Amino acid sequence: MNKDQVNGTAEKVKGKVNEAIGRATGNTKQEVKGDLQQAAGQARKNLGDVMEVVKKA
Structure with missing residues (x-):
C-alpha cells in the first residue's frame, strides 16, 4: 500500500463525514x-x- x-x-x-454532516x-x-472530496479521494486511490500494479510488473 x-x-x-x-x-x-x-x-x-x-x-x-462532510456529506453526512451536510445532509x-x-x-x-x-x-x-463531501461529494467532491469523495471523488477526489477515489481518484487518488x-x-x-x-502505481502499485506498475511497480509489481
Missing part, C-alpha cells in the same frame, strides 16, 4: 463539498492502485 492509496482513502472518509444539517454546500 502506497502513500496515494492511504491519502485517497483518508480523503474519501473525510468526504463521507443532517440541511447544508447543501457542505454536502456537495485509483492512481495509487495503478
